[in-house]
Amino acid sequence: MPKKRSGGGLSTTQSAAKFLGVSVLAGAVMAGIALPAAGALGLAAKGSVQGFDEIPANLKSPQLSQRTTILDSRGNQIASVYSRDRTVVELKDISPYMQKSIVAIEDSRFYQHGAIDLKGVLRALNKNAQSGGVAQGASTLTQQLVKNYFIEEAGDDPTKVAQATQQTLGRKVRELKYAIQIEEKLGKKKILENYLNITFFGEQAYGVEAAAQRYFSKHAKDLNLQESALLAGIVQSPSRYDPVNDEAEATKRRNTVLQRMAELGDISQAEADLAGQAPLGLHVSRPKNGCITATRDSGFFCKYVENVFLTDPVFGKTREERAKVWNKGGLTIRTTLDPQAQKSVQDSLKDHVYKSDSVAAAATLVQPGTGKVLAMGQSKPLGYAKDETEYNFSVDRDLGGSNFGFPTGSTFKPFVAAAAIEGGKPPTQAYSAPYKMNYPSPVQRCGATPYRNTEKETVENENESEKGPYRMKEAMAKSVNTYFVQLISDIGLCPVAKMADKLHVVQGDGSKLPQEPSIALGSIGLSPLTMANAYATFAARGMYCTPVAIESITERSGDEEKSLPVPKSTCSRAMNEKTADTVNTLLRDVIDSGTGQEAGLNDRDSAGKTGTTDERKNAWFVGYTPNMSGAVWVGSARQDVKMINITIGGSYHPLVFGGGVPGPIWRDAMSGALVGKDAPDFNTIDIPDDEDRGDGRREGDDGGRQGTPGGGLIGGLFGGLTGGFDGGNNGRPGAVQPKPKPKTPGNLLQGNTNGGRRN
Numbered sequence: 001m002p003k004k005r006s007g008g009g010l011s012t013t014q015s016a017a018k019f020l021g022v023s024v025l026a027g028a029v030m031a032g033i034a035l036p037a038a039g040a041l042g043l044a045a046k047g048s049v050q051g052f053d054e055i056p057a058n059l060k061s062p063q064l065s066q067r068t069t070i071l072d073s074r075g076n077q078i079a080s081v082y083s084r085d086r087t088v089v090e091l092k093d094i095s096p097y098m099q100k101s102i103v104a105i106e107d108s109r110f111y112q113h114g115a116i117d118l119k120g121v122l123r124a125l126n127k128n129a130q131s132g133g134v135a136q137g138a139s140t141l142t143q144q145l146v147k148n149y150f151i152e153e154a155g156d157d158p159t160k161v162a163q164a165t166q167q168t169l170g171r172k173v174r175e176l177k178y179a180i181q182i183e184e185k186l187g188k189k190k191i192l193e194n195y196l197n198i199t200f201f202g203e204q205a206y207g208v209e210a211a212a213q214r215y216f217s218k219h220a221k222d223l224n225l226q227e228s229a230l231l232a233g234i235v236q237s238p239s240r241y242d243p244v245n246d247e248a249e250a251t252k253r254r255n256t257v258l259q260r261m262a263e264l265g266d267i268s269q270a271e272a273d274l275a276g277q278a279p280l281g282l283h284v285s286r287p288k289n290g291c292i293t294a295t296r297d298s299g300f301f302c303k304y305v306e307n308v309f310l311t312d313p314v315f316g317k318t319r320e321e322r323a324k325v326w327n328k329g330g331l332t333i334r335t336t337l338d339p340q341a342q343k344s345v346q347d348s349l350k351d352h353v354y355k356s357d358s359v360a361a362a363a364t365l366v367q368p369g370t371g372k373v374l375a376m377g378q379s380k381p382l383g384y385a386k387d388e389t390e391y392n393f394s395v396d397r398d399l400g401g402s403n404f405g406f407p408t409g410s411t412f413k414p415f416v417a418a419a420a421i422e423g424g425k426p427p428t429q430a431y432s433a434p435y436k437m438n439y440p441s442p443v444q445r446c447g448a449t450p451y452r453n454t455e456k457e458t459v460e461n462e463n464e465s466e467k468g469p470y471r472m473k474e475a476m477a478k479s480v481n482t483y484f485v486q487l488i489s490d491i492g493l494c495p496v497a498k499m500a501d502k503l504h505v506v507q508g509d510g511s512k513l514p515q516e517p518s519i520a521l522g523s524i525g526l527s528p529l530t531m532a533n534a535y536a537t538f539a540a541r542g543m544y545c546t547p548v549a550i551e552s553i554t555e556r557s558g559d560e561e562k563s564l565p566v567p568k569s570t571c572s573r574a575m576n577e578k579t580a581d582t583v584n585t586l587l588r589d590v591i592d593s594g595t596g597q598e599a600g601l602n603d604r605d606s607a608g609k610t611g612t613t614d615e616r617k618n619a620w621f622v623g624y625t626p627n628m629s630g631a632v633w634v635g636s637a638r639q640d641v642k643m644i645n646i647t648i649g650g651s652y653h654p655l656v657f658g659g660g661v662p663g664p665i666w667r668d669a670m671s672g673a674l675v676g677k678d679a680p681d682f683n684t685i686d687i688p689d690d691e692d693r694g695d696g697r698r699e700g701d702d703g704g705r706q707g708t709p710g711g712g713l714i715g716g717l718f719g720g721l722t723g724g725f726d727g728g729n730n731g732r733p734g735a736v737q738p739k740p741k742p743k744t745p746g747n748l749l750q751g752n753t754n755g756g757r758r759n
Helices: 012-038 096-106 118-131 141-154 158-165 169-186 188-198 208-216 225-234 247-264 269-277 299-311 319-328 339-352 409-422 472-478 481-491 493-502 517-521 528-539 577-593 662-673
Strands: 068-071 077-081 331-335 360-366 373-378 436-438 458-460 543-545 550-557 560-564 571-573 607-612 618-625 628-635 644-648 651-655
Touching: 077 299, 096 141, 096 188, 096 225, 096 247, 141 169, 141 188, 169 188, 188 208, 208 225, 225 247, 225 269, 247 269, 299 319, 299 331, 299 373, 299 550, 339 360, 339 373, 339 662, 360 528, 360 662, 373 662, 409 472, 409 481, 409 493, 409 517, 409 528, 409 577, 409 607, 409 618, 436 481, 458 481, 472 481, 472 577, 481 493, 481 517, 493 517, 528 543, 528 577, 528 607, 528 618, 528 628, 577 607, 607 662, 618 662, 628 662
Parallel strands: 068 331
Antiparallel strands: 068 077, 331 550, 360 373, 360 628, 436 458, 543 571, 550 560, 607 618, 618 628, 644 651
């Protein structure tokens, strides 16, 4: 044990060790002052400190992370997102009281010394010698600014943060050298401005503007004396002096700052005493960060924008690069979101489907000919509590949606019709369309062996009275399954696959559609955005445009703003105008006299298609006008709810059909979104009606069969429920469900728990 002196002081060994530590620190400090002019120096013991001249010559000021503002198409703020809540302001926009307060308590000789305060160093050396350590800082504001630069560069990496804040001689020497450079380059006012913008004030507030907003709900330029003193006092220990959680400790610290200002002559003693008697006067604004706080229920659209940014190469070659730009923030993103359309979508969803219902609904609207996403909403809000969800049901997996999308039922049939018409089949094409038939075999595929129905799977229509012959117009209006199976057998699977490619119709996981006849009946999972945008191609007379959500982005860098490149919609011809006009004519009849009558718009031309799937787990309506297209899906995200004898939005439904629940949602959403908009007409063609077939029925006549029981599914997916579906028939029960079963994998939602508790 080392011996102590009789007075209780340190032993000779301890004193020597302490002196050595102090001397090393002193040497480093003096080296930092002298060497920029004097030359090289090796510091301290072998390898313990990097040679001063070996330190990189220039410290690059980091781009401070700031909040990003997301706007709708009219310039209204949707949301503010940030990794660090910071708004950079100029010194002239910071209260003079704030400037004096921070200098008084953190570096009172700031305007008298250079990068290093020699008096402060000597004072620290003396204290360190007395206490036996070297931790006391003597750091100037300039040195603290450098330290904050290191921390900012470290980001959220805990290892890098630890390295940036470690109490080592090496870090201190680097800090000293860069402080000297910054003093020479920036000058005192800019150093103070940068310091006040970078430092952490607690409560998730970085920089004085964010702190003023957080604690007092005002701008930094409007801070009074006592408010400024409070904020200045927080900096030394944001957790200890947090006024929200410890008012007494924060008050004591504030008054310490006020007294120090009086001692320095920044304010009078009377002013300090008066301010010290004032209450803290907090008016706390809680952090509002992220898409979860988005206005007008646009949280899912906001998340879509974020995911577009993180996945599109225009913002960086790798996801890591793109994430770095996003987290740095300071962006103003103007989007395509139409506030009128968004409000109409959400109002309609809330009217028709409650967030507490056992099923959910999602709706997306796009603009034909431009690809602009105008609205995107859901019945279950963005969140993590009961009856909320983090999944965006309107988009594919890579953009935050479900793993596979949702089976679409008969809403896929127009793609088959388009492929056939584009290949030369007339809209008057007739097939026997019996009530029940085997899936045809063989059926040609693209460059592969033909499909063969080795299992002798069958497909059925709505009920035994529904049998052909049918032409395309009546078959589309009534959603006749066997007609479209025969059509796909006639033209082959390859034209349908190629048409799907031109329309960018892919499964929710991004993979191409399988080439098998069941796709004609919508057995594959797709997203509402995919469907809305594909149908927009019909409205645009055959021109497909990739969806876009971002109009422009400006990035703030210091005092300058620059524009960033953004993804542009790419338009290409997917089909000729006559094909599109023919499909428009067919789908207008679906609304006029077929399964989609409940979705019809009274004041303008509209067209669309219904769809209902296996065991009524999904119901769809996809429709459009010449200037707007939209898709609505209703169902269980985990595909575990059969919409039979179910209450949705307060209304009881014995059986749910595409025309009966999604149809009215689409109608009301589109009606509100289109108020004040032009009402152009479709370019239609003349398709002759079918002749009277001898059974008293003509095309478009349902024979009084609405509501009559049938055998099972029709229209979309396949499965084993009897008394099932119509594939989109309006209010009418279906036939026995055909096979094979739909492609609905168990892990429909992302994550290891198949979506967990969230629907």
